[in-house]
Amino acid sequence: MEFHKKDPIFLQIVEMICEKILTKIWVEGDKIPSVRELAVNIEVNPNTVMRSYTYLQEKGIIQNRRGIGYYVAEHAYDDTLELMKTNFIRNDLPLFFKTIKLLDIDFDELKGRFKKFKEGKQEDENQQ
Amino acid sequence: MEFHKKDPIFLQIVEMICEKILTKIWVEGDKIPSVRELAVNIEVNPNTVMRSYTYLQEKGIIQNRRGIGYYVAEHAYDDTLELMKTNFIRNDLPLFFKTIKLLDIDFDELKGRFKKFKEGKQEDENQQ
Amino acid sequence: MEFHKKDPIFLQIVEMICEKILTKIWVEGDKIPSVRELAVNIEVNPNTVMRSYTYLQEKGIIQNRRGIGYYVAEHAYDDTLELMKTNFIRNDLPLFFKTIKLLDIDFDELKGRFKKFKEGKQEDENQQ
Amino acid sequence: MEFHKKDPIFLQIVEMICEKILTKIWVEGDKIPSVRELAVNIEVNPNTVMRSYTYLQEKGIIQNRRGIGYYVAEHAYDDTLELMKTNFIRNDLPLFFKTIKLLDIDFDELKGRFKKFKEGKQEDENQQ
DNA sequence: GTGGTCTAGACCACC
DNA sequence: GTGGTCTAGACCACA
Incomplete structure (x- = not known):
């Protein structure tokens, strides 16, 4: 994944995820990649991915099931x-x-x- | 002058100047305010104004006449x-x-x- | 590092870096010292180093990886x-x-x- | 006359005069233009020309005859x-x-x- | 940890 | 008066 430098990387990740949801590639209830997995995929520090996930969780768009992973929330x-x-x-x-x-x-x-x-x-x- | 904090101040100054030029408030050959003068006017540190002017000079939009000040360049x-x-x-x-x-x-x-x-x-x- | 006063210090730093690249002491992909680190090493204010790095980045000779540091660019x-x-x-x-x-x-x-x-x-x- | 911005203008004027002398366009004993005259010709502040003349006089290359003007000195x-x-x-x-x-x-x-x-x-x- | 921006204040050369 | 450079120190967002 390539990043422009106008916005912080973690927000660009957020946006990428939002796109997946809006285009129904990911739908409610889907498990999304683990922090580590995504971090490796897009070649980014895990902390950065974590920040994106936290951000999305606060907005109620994804949810964390402890020990299992993150899922697309209801009404996402x-x-x-x-x-x-x-x-x-x-x-x-x-x-x-x-x-x-x-x-x-x-x-x-x-x-x-x-x-x-x-x-x-x-x-x-x-x-x- | 008021600044939002999304962009750095020096870029907002750049934009302000570009607007003056696009709206023909300042035209080619006009002297623009001295670094210090503008700094006082918009309540900003002279260094910050300097940075904007340097930026615009690199883009060829304004020009320096040594010891005299900055002018709107030709074809600005x-x-x-x-x-x-x-x-x-x-x-x-x-x-x-x-x-x-x-x-x-x-x-x-x-x-x-x-x-x-x-x-x-x-x-x-x-x-x- | 010693500076003559004919040219500004930040340009002398630029030149020093160019020399390192031309003599292959630093090659493409190498991480160069962080702003603060170099500033301490050559006993100069970090702002001055920053200015050199910004200058070199504009010329496409070095590149920034966000939060990590500056690297010698491709084709540098x-x-x-x-x-x-x-x-x-x-x-x-x-x-x-x-x-x-x-x-x-x-x-x-x-x-x-x-x-x-x-x-x-x-x-x-x-x-x- | 056009000036590059690497050297101060007054030094570029000095150099211009030296060239005239080295190419024998101006020879020893010749009267050189008055400060004002040259200033107008090359579109420069008289103070700047004055500085060049003073500089050259200190080097013994031109001489001032009070009230009359500047002359190319002996052995210039x-x-x-x-x-x-x-x-x-x-x-x-x-x-x-x-x-x-x-x-x-x-x-x-x-x-x-x-x-x-x-x-x-x-x-x-x-x-x- | 990294860069990036900004302020405050100083000093200098030049016009 | 003008710009230009530099220092010192602070603060912030980002990785």
Whole structure:
């Protein structure tokens, strides 16, 4: 897994997990990889993965069964969607709008790009 | 000037300057405030302002005339626009699209929000 | 480490690091000293070392692994050589030639001097 | 006149004057431009020119006749040559040698370049 | 432990 | 007056 340096790594892991849940790759009740296992897979310090899991547990998206492992919690899909949506609308969107306006970018042109993006990424979707 | 703590202050200063240039408040050849002057104005340490100026000079957006001060460089407007635009398209846009798709947000609804945003900010526009 | 005062210290540190890379004392993938460690070693403020590292990172010669430290980047040797060589040919050489011509210095005599220089420095070579 | 930012401007002016003397464009006894005149010509603060003249006067290369102006001093040619030569050999040459060695540049190839340089610049020589 | 940012204050060379 | 560099020391987030 590759990380950009804009956000902390543990948040990028969180996001990766949220994606799995939103795309129904992982559904409620599924066991997710152990801290160590994931750490090895994505070549990251176990502490960092631990931090991601703790974060997600606090948000109620995953649950720990002691000695067994972490599981996708009940209502995880809805909670994740809710969490990311409010986050997006509160934080990302205003900045996004500000930039579009400042750079004088045509919103309709963006729509075209978005369509292409959706189609172009179709095949990659189930990888990884 | 107020700073959020998501980005480092010196980058927020950079952005502030870029905005001045993009909105033509500062145009090519204009002298910009001296390091110390700006530092006092926005209540920040001169080192921090210095860092912003150095950064902008490396990008070719401002230029130093020795012993005199910093000036908005030639082609600063075009360079700034270019720089921010490619940056936006390469980095922000893909992430933005990815999130919209993942959260299944309606693009046309966004357009409505954007219109409101633009109008809502109308009155601030001519302040500085 | 001793510094002359013609150039800023942080650039002398940069040069020192480039030399280590060019002489293969440090090779691609090597971890270089942490900011604090080097700062103590060469008796300089950590900020100054930080500045050197940031500079080198921008040039793509070293890379940061978050929370771990700085490493000599891929192709660092080639990049460094390339960077210094073009720099030398574009900036130093013309000035050098201009001066030699102006002072009417014999080029072949210089060659002799250079040989002596090379031999005279021979014993220092393997120190660090 | 254009200045690079490696050296202070006043030293670049000094050098420019030395060149005029070494190329015999200005010879002993010649009146050189007044501080103000030169300052206007090369678009520089008069104080800066003044500093150059003072510097040269201290070195005995130009002389001030009060109320009249500055003149190229006796033995200016020899003194300039001497001054620049020792300067070159003491400061520039060792650095130059060090770099050539580090970058593993062939000295004989340099000689070829120098020849070309000499010829290529032939026609520019008497301008300015 | 690592880097990264910031403040405060000093000193210097240059214009 | 201007920028530029450096030190000292602090604080923070991240791995």
